[in-house]
Amino acid sequence: MKREKPREGARPTMADVARELGVAKITVSRALSDQSTVKESTRTLIRETAERMGYRLNVSARNLRQQRTRTIAVVIEMTPSHERLMSEPYPLLLLGGILQELTAAGQNMVLTTIDLFLQAPPSADGVILLGQGVHDDAAAVIEATGLPYVVWGAEHGPPGRVVVGSDNREGGRLAAGHLLGRGCRRLLFLGDAEHGEAEDRLNGFEAALADSGAAIVANIPCAFTVAAGREAVVPLLGGQGPDFDGIFASSDAIAMGAIEALQAHGRKVPGDVSVVGFDDSPGAALFSPRLTSIRQDWGVGGELLAQKVLDLVAGKAVESRAMPVGLIVRDS
Amino acid sequence: MKREKPREGARPTMADVARELGVAKITVSRALSDQSTVKESTRTLIRETAERMGYRLNVSARNLRQQRTRTIAVVIEMTPSHERLMSEPYPLLLLGGILQELTAAGQNMVLTTIDLFLQAPPSADGVILLGQGVHDDAAAVIEATGLPYVVWGAEHGPPGRVVVGSDNREGGRLAAGHLLGRGCRRLLFLGDAEHGEAEDRLNGFEAALADSGAAIVANIPCAFTVAAGREAVVPLLGGQGPDFDGIFASSDAIAMGAIEALQAHGRKVPGDVSVVGFDDSPGAALFSPRLTSIRQDWGVGGELLAQKVLDLVAGKAVESRAMPVGLIVRDS
């Protein structure tokens, strides 16, 4: 057997462990990956020795040799900030689901933003994109890498693309049904319909309103924040603008902002105006009045995203998926 | 110059680009890392050719060769869930700060949980641990890897450890000062003092109360959630238990739960009882009454964590740091 020179100071390698025991380094490799072709007793001996010597696998070397990284890149389309956290709490919940599923599959997760991804592409076997953005440009950046990828959002891109998201149209329908049931007839939609998910929510909302006797009296473009929700309704409260008795906001944050503005102008919620939000974010039940909302299941969404990107990496066929949503009736 | 055989199908390597142009692959390497030792014209030619051929750097190979990973592992001590998101919104904000700073330094970030970290240690040059937990066991796991690491939390571990966190004692003092100023004399502390950060908050609170005429009439252990906050005060509202006119809750979530319980029992906030929370979480300003709280600056904290772990990796000396906090007075 070929001997190699010992080394000092640095972290021990397989060669070091092999030399210590007088075996070949390939035997160490096999033992540590628990291959049954190595005698049981040898295997445990090697494992113990490696442990004792403080051996740790060099992941870069393995990845180079195996031509894969066991890593999935998760790209966040937006930057987390104090303002947006409340408006879009989903990142953390989605991340939780993704992490859980990747973990189970023995994969690592590198987290980046879209800018960083361009600047310094991490090494990964596949990509999960969270939020496709207003224009589809984020997805285009990922597409260009040639890596397999899946997107959280709405199905508005090219046909082949794999998208996981909530059934936003159904969410819109549920909101409409609820407001109609409460007797609302003159409705407001708050949200940015340039945004794929909001567009679907609006479409479902409109569809369910057809022939109902109710109508959308104003459709106000507005970002996914509390402040934007406030600003969206203020212009309608001075006497000018159409009258309304119901609001469908495309996020809970928008709904909260709108309600604050309404109350500040003496309008009662839900007495004068009924409001339905979207997301069922953690703060919805704590707001006053407690917010009626459309719930999305982000945890499951994250798991699904991870599963699908792994299938894609493995070369399997994969389909898009719209996840069920639910109406959570509270006091607004 | 040595020629190498061409290859089909696979992603092109530096050797492929080199052959295409009739140069050595080391020249390609140098050109792509923009070294001035390569003639300007050659550099641009190589860059363009690489681009055209769809060349992408093999990060594993570079990492193996350079014996580093350009990656920092961020270990979350807890699992994100719908319940805990609201109670501890800091992960995302901390992550934002960390990400920003790592990005600027050209580093990647792998996200794991403490369990996953044990199961399958990712390759990284350093570790950031978010949340040291009740017992210091999470830190012990990281310590065992021998990797340089920093912790978000309170300074309660061994002396050498680098900890970044808010000045929790000062936060406690601010809360005490505010409640005293409002005339409160019989105070409640809600939080888990087994938890290092909560312990410091309590210590600062007690210290500022000394010789003030006011006293802590009950110190109720309680997890960092809305539900726990509710359950913590309910037993005191039936007539048994001490009377109280002020509460310092060690998180906003706890404060919200406590206030809900108080209101449900007919006690007015802030009329009968004044409440101070901790975190100034995004929902604090939306709660009713708007929550008075101690603000922590997570974004800056994240940046600091990243900076310090990078310094550690670079072999520099690094010190722990307690970040300033601020009292945000609202209506509770």
Add this chain to the structure above:
DNA sequence: CTGAAAGCGCTAACAG
């Protein structure tokens, strides 16, 4: 059941 050789793709070190 164990071993030797080869090479993944890249860059440091040393020529020229």
Add this chain to the structure above:
DNA sequence: CTGTTAGCGCTTTCAG
């Protein structure tokens, strides 16, 4: 300014 050589640590392939 450019090239040659060597080798990072591991696992695949082929031999025993």
